[in-house]
Amino acid sequence: MPLYGIPLARRLGVPETDCLTIVAGESSKTRSEWARLTDLMLERGFGRDSVVVAVGGGVVGDLAGFVAATYMRGVPVIQVPTTLLAMIDASIGGKTGVDTDAGKNLVGAFHEPVLVLADLPVLRTLPPAEFRAGLAEALKHGLITSTGELDWLLANAAALARLELPALRELVRRHVAIKVRVVKRDMHEAGVRKTLNFGHTIGHAIESVSNYAMLHGECVAIGMLAEARIASAMRIAAPSLVDRVRAALDALGLPSSVPRQMASDTILAATRTDKKARAGAVEYALLADVGQIAAADSGYGTSVPDSVVVDALNASR
Amino acid sequence: MPLYGIPLARRLGVPETDCLTIVAGESSKTRSEWARLTDLMLERGFGRDSVVVAVGGGVVGDLAGFVAATYMRGVPVIQVPTTLLAMIDASIGGKTGVDTDAGKNLVGAFHEPVLVLADLPVLRTLPPAEFRAGLAEALKHGLITSTGELDWLLANAAALARLELPALRELVRRHVAIKVRVVKRDMHEAGVRKTLNFGHTIGHAIESVSNYAMLHGECVAIGMLAEARIASAMRIAAPSLVDRVRAALDALGLPSSVPRQMASDTILAATRTDKKARAGAVEYALLADVGQIAAADSGYGTSVPDSVVVDALNASR
Secondary structure, rough: OOHHHHHHHHHHHOOOHHHHOOOOOHHHOOOHHHHHHHHHHHHOOOOOOEEEEEOOHHHHHHHHHHHHEEEOOOOEEEEEEOOOOHHHHOOOOEEEEEEEEEEEEEEEOOOOOOOOOHHHHHHHHOOHHHHHHHHHHHHHHHHHOHHEEEEEEEHHHHHHHOOOOHHHHHHHHHHHHHHHHHHOOOOOOOOHHHHOOOHHHHHHHHHHHHOOOOOOHHHHHHHHHHHHHHHHHOOOOHHHHHHHHHHHHHOOOOOOOOOOOOOHHHHHHHOOOOOOOEEOOEEEOOEEEEEOOOOHOOOOOEOHHHHHHHHHHHHHO | OOHHHHHHHHOOOOOOOHHHOOOOOHOOHHHHHHHHHHHHHHHHHOOOOEEEEEEOOHHHHHHHHHHHEEEEOOOOEEEEEOHHHHHHHHHHOEEEEEEEEEEEEEEEOOOOOOOHHHOOHHHHOOOOHHHHHHHHHHHHHHHHOOHHHHHHHHOOHHHOOOOOHHHHHOOOHHHHHHHHHHHHOOOOOOOOOHHOOOOHHHHHHHHHHHHOOOOOOHHHHHHHHHHHHHHHHHHHHHHHHHHHHHHHHOOOOOOOOOOOOOOOOHHHHHHHHOOOOOOEOEEEEEEEOOOOOOOHHHHEEEEEHHHHHHHHHHHOO
């Protein structure tokens, strides 16, 4: 807020008292924080002609977006993402929401921002672990899109690690385009948008079991390798996919191992509360190969036996 | 629930344990009830392929609609209105939401039902006061639409009071059509939908001051007469409009007087938290004449000096 929020508010002529803050981290993505922010806006007398400006990472975007989606049945939101993950993923496509005890993003709304403003130099003030976590979603985009995109990312890994602006600009440009292309084809996640969930069924479960102490991107990184193992075990993908995913995670400085203290059964149980469940069955967006999601005919969702999930988690240790 | 909910669930093959109930009345339209119902659905493991069936009056429709709108970012809702008000008004047009301490419907979403099922005989088991309250919204429709619609309603007042099915059928048919026509032209209430707010700025304020002890339709009835007085005092409408509104309220057995114990200043203060406020100013949808809403050029909203509001309220005693 002191670094970017207040200066932006000053330039917009917004009084500091209208700048609302939250405690950083996933633990703020709750219904009670949503209610608190809504009530603060009501106290200040904001009408239906208000605009919410969400300055921050994915948590701020999701939470402020949901406040905007439901404030007097919806006011516009402008997303100003300040993390790599929010720039290339969370701020695009209108997903907003909060978590409940039962799981992540279980309450929310589709509410497209009227503007997304990604100001690249802010990435240079991001903690390194946060930046790397954003690269996990970039890797996911590469893996689900094409060998060309994957190769570009790996070829530029060093320049990106040095936070070189031309590389950052090209990264954000490419990955915003990938996300927009998918979302435009399927806003409400009835089909192809589900491919963006690669790595996320296991990823969300690990994040939930860690009590949101781990970063979303770190969990997705581990989830992508585990889900590549699942695809390989089910003969949906060749075993070489597992090696490619692991090599890419290493090249980008991303974790690939399931945390030692997390039992595989606990993670398995946590997958069951995932939104992607249909009629009670958990569905995975599995890769058949780089650029190729399995089960395109049946809505990109694959059911996986519990034993295969547990084996894949155990192999990722 | 025993009268209509359980029999409907049985016919649909839905177990009774999946039928969730609320305490009747506006006091249940809260964020905490919304959260409770959401959590019960999550506990039961309902996925994104669930459908919410809202069986009840306006409160049930608004609350269950908002649960559906935000459950896993939105699942379909079927509205089965069991009150006249819900049949001709609340169930149509996708407005869902809950109240907060600051006022009515301040949190919510637009979420159109996939189906609205109005089963007319249920109106015969409605408490008479609830039925009359529904006629207030029918009168509002008549007043904002045309002399023809108003005349039809008044000519059929006796048959409607006797709950004769042909009259009920024609009433619901006409008034669903009126509401649909307005909502289709302006789903998000940027313009013409605001005309449906005639009587509602004062009406909502009275309802809020009564702590929701009074029925919504009763408050709208009183609000329509007060707002007709405002329009007359501002020379937007002829004084005869006041007489026509009062005569119509009498003919339909609806109240027209502001409750004695409510101070006009208290009601005035309550109008300020209304969603219809823009840039802090309260806007009224005023009638210039039957079938003619004022200020069509400027979005159907008229600002009214406080003294005019207080005079109109005092005259309605």
